């Protein structure tokens with residue numbers, strides 16, 4: 001059952017409590033490989049469920065538009081100070097509601113409508129808010145898109161430079177949602193400098209790896225850094241914007257009053273807890289294990305003939321192109337989910353298929369590493385994935401059911417933060 005327990009919810013709203021318990025069990029029984037998800041600690045869950053949700057706090061510590069901020073002010077200051085210390089930045093704004101609002105605040109801080117913005121194309125691993133056409137950022141600004149190289153699957157830095165010098169974007173994004181390789185922040189910084197652009201690093205996926213020393217940091221290279229707090233960083237759903245002192249005022253003004261109203265104080269508190277956890281020595285061990293697991297899983301998938309974008313991974317994320325397996329990403333992801341392996345279908349670079357039925361699968365190791373699985377388990381994970389993908393092509397549900405049972409059995413030995421088997 002859910003841990004901490006939710007007795008008042010059971011009494012007040014058994015229907016909703018039942019759904020929460022079902023979700024907790026689902027998370028306990030599944031091999032959760034969605035690259036942007038994790039398990040937060042019970043302490044983070046507790047902080048997110050406090051009376052802080054009752055309070056309005058528009059403004060910033062010491063400069064609020066509502067009274068009664070005696071405790072919210074130090075909570076927000078604690079969260080911001082912890083972010084500054086953990087990442088080594090001069091300024092941190094912990095109020096953005098999530099990643100997309102955080103990124104929108106960067107536009108608000110540095111651009112005027114119609115200005116050119118450059119980002120990695122969405123199907124190549126970028127993010128909607130880096131100027132993709134269906135996003136406000138692609139409609140209200142003039143997008144310039146760079147890609148990965150067809151031969152290496154890695155960001156084409158020559159193209160980034162050529163485009164930047166030709167199109168003169170005011171803002172360049174590096175980072176994204178499906179990038180299996182190290183981001184070369186110094187190279188992006190040099191290009192941005194040459195082009196006279198602001199460099200924004202979106203580290204949502206790799207923030208925990210950076211905090212734990214398992215990926216280079218953009219600090220000292222990027223002008224502004226955005227991140228969600230709930231992926232490898234293992235905090236609540238939320239976001240932060242970090243910058244040099246020079247940009248602090250512009251960033252803060254863009255978040256409030258530019259885009260948002262009152263910050264979600266219960267989330268801010270949970271972010272503070274997560275940042276404290278991420279500053280402990282054990283978190284660096286965790287971050288390195290996330291990467292070691294991803295490398296081991298990638299190696300095992302390659303052994304089984306899977307085609308991986310860029311040929312492997314440097315971080316927590318693997319992008320599989322299923323074209324040579326004769327099945328689309330969507331039916332494969334659905335069969336894997338039925339088999340207890342939760343991931344998402346994903347476009348691969350130069351994907352000939354449509355975004356809603358693309359060729360690939362995206363896999364991440366942040367959550368299973370939190371459960372305690374190590375490299376020695378990755379060949380088995382790859383074997384299960386392979387069995388299910390093959391079974392899905394033949395519509396063989398018996399394999400799917402057997403694998404789901406085997407996974408439940410395995411995971412029973414790996415405790416889940418947020419779940420207790422005790423009655």
Ligand code: DSN
Pocket residue numbers: 035036099127177
């Ligand atoms: N939805 C996030 C992800 O899954 O990567 C990005 O916004």
